[in-house]
Amino acid sequence: MKIALIGYGKMGKTIEAIATSRGxxxxxxxxxxxxxxxxxxxxSQADVAIEFTTPETAYHNILKCFDAGVPVVCGTTGWLEKLxxxxxxCLEKHQAFLYASNFSIGVNIxxxxxxxxxxxxxxxPSYSVRMEEIHHxxxxxxxxxxxxxxxxxxxxxxxxxxxxxxxxxQDASQLYIHSKRIDPAAGTHIIDYHSTIDDIxxxxxxxxxxxxAAGAVTAAEWIKGKKGIFNMGDVLNL
Numbered sequence: 001m002k003i004a005l006i007g008y009g010k011m012g013k014t015i016e017a018i019a020t021s022r023g024x025x026x027x028x029x030x031x032x033x034x035x036x037x038x039x040x041x042x043x044s045q046a047d048v049a050i051e052f053t054t055p056e057t058a059y060h061n062i063l064k065c066f067d068a069g070v071p072v073v074c075g076t077t078g079w080l081e082k083l084x085x086x087x088x089x090c091l092e093k094h095q096a097f098l099y100a101s102n103f104s105i106g107v108n109i110x111x112x113x114x115x116x117x118x119x120x121x122x123x124x125p126s127y128s129v130r131m132e133e134i135h136h137x138x139x140x141x142x143x144x145x146x147x148x149x150x151x152x153x154x155x156x157x158x159x160x161x162x163x164x165x166x167x168x169x170q171d172a173s174q175l176y177i178h179s180k181r182i183d184p185a186a187g188t189h190i191i192d193y194h195s196t197i198d199d200i201x202x203x204x205x206x207x208x209x210x211x212x213a214a215g216a217v218t219a220a221e222w223i224k225g226k227k228g229i230f231n232m233g234d235v236l237n238l
Contacts, residue, residue, distance in 0.1 A: 001224060004028040004046035004070065006038070006061050007053040011075070014213040015050055022217065043068035048220040055079040055141065062086050062097065071096035071226065073219045075103055075212070077145030087229050098223050098230040101145030103215030107189075108232045110204040114150050114191060117202060118157035127193040127200070129154060129161075132178040134188040142166060142179040146189055151175050154191070 001024045005012045008031040016026050027045050028037045036042070038061060043049065049065045051058060055078030065072040066089055074097070083099065090097040102108070121127055131154075133147040143151070143166055151164040154175060164175040187206040192199055206212070215232065222235045232238075 001025070001221065002027045002045060002047045003220060004030065004037075004043055004049040004065075006030045006049055006051040006065075007076070009052070011052045011209055011213060012050075014209045015052070015216055018210070018213050019217050019220075022221075024217070024220075038064045040064070040068040043070050046070050047224050048073060050075075050216055050220055052076055052216075059086065063089060066090060066093050066095045066097075069095065071220075071223045072098070073216055073223060074099045075101075075216055077101055077148075078141040080145075080148075090229055094227055096223050096226050096228060096230070098219050098232075098235070100215075100219065100232040101149045102187075102212065103219060103232060104206060104211040105215055105218075105236060106211060107146060107204055107206075108215070108236055108238060110189070110202070111149060111153065111233075112238050113202060115153045115157070117191070117193075117200070118154045121193050121200075122157050122159060124193075124195075125159075126197075127195045128172075129158060129191065129193050130176055130178070131164075131192075132180065132188075132190040134180045134182055134185045136183050136185050137181045139181060142181070143177040144179070144187070144189075146187070147177050147179070150189060150191060151177055 008029045030037045049070050049072050051061050051074040053076050058076035058079045059082045062072050133144050155161045162173045190203045192201045219235050
């Protein structure tokens with residue numbers, strides 16, 4: 001499979017190492033200094049594009065891939081106000097798009113576990129729920145995209161929760177996400193249901209970027225030849 005890497009930072013280099021170890025070819029490595037390779041003629045050489053860039057550039061990168069007829073696997077967070085537009089364009093142009101706030105297989109199992117736990121706790125008003133996420137100091141967004149996904153799952157299931165905040169609040173309708181930035185943390189997400197009697201806590205801790213990168217390559221392998229809008233739940237059949 002021929003892959004265009006859009007974004008060639010630490011994550012892009014880790015994805016490259018895993019992809020080439022699986023026998024795939026990296027036909028483009030695109031960063032701020034090689035943005036000309038995002039033109040249709042260049043991109044069309046790839047079977048799949050894997051996009052890990054910045055919130056400011058992701059939207060336009062994805063649309064350029066659609067124009068070139070190249071399926072896109074996107075892991076950039078912080079731009080999701082434009083996600084409905086991307087999905088509409090994908091369907092209109094009969095392209096393929098897979099977005100995940102986290103490609104780690106373990107995290108996606110954690111998502112399923114979080115959703116099930118929230119369903120079980122929905123009828124237990126004596127428990128309050130809180131979240132904490134810890135990442136390295138170079139992470140650009142807070143809370144993390146993974147934390148937002150977890151929060152949205154909880155808000156969807158727990159009565160009275162209508163949104164999330166990133167600062168302490170006395171508003172019980174808001175789920176507080178406590179963000180910490182500590183080097184060299186790869187990523188930890190903690191969900192705690194607290195009562196005066198006991199606590200129920202689930203935690204996912206990443207040890208390196210390799211889990212995220214391996215999942216992105218797995219997603220790229222899976223989406224090749226498909227049309228439509230997908231997520232990691234589709235890839236992992238969760």
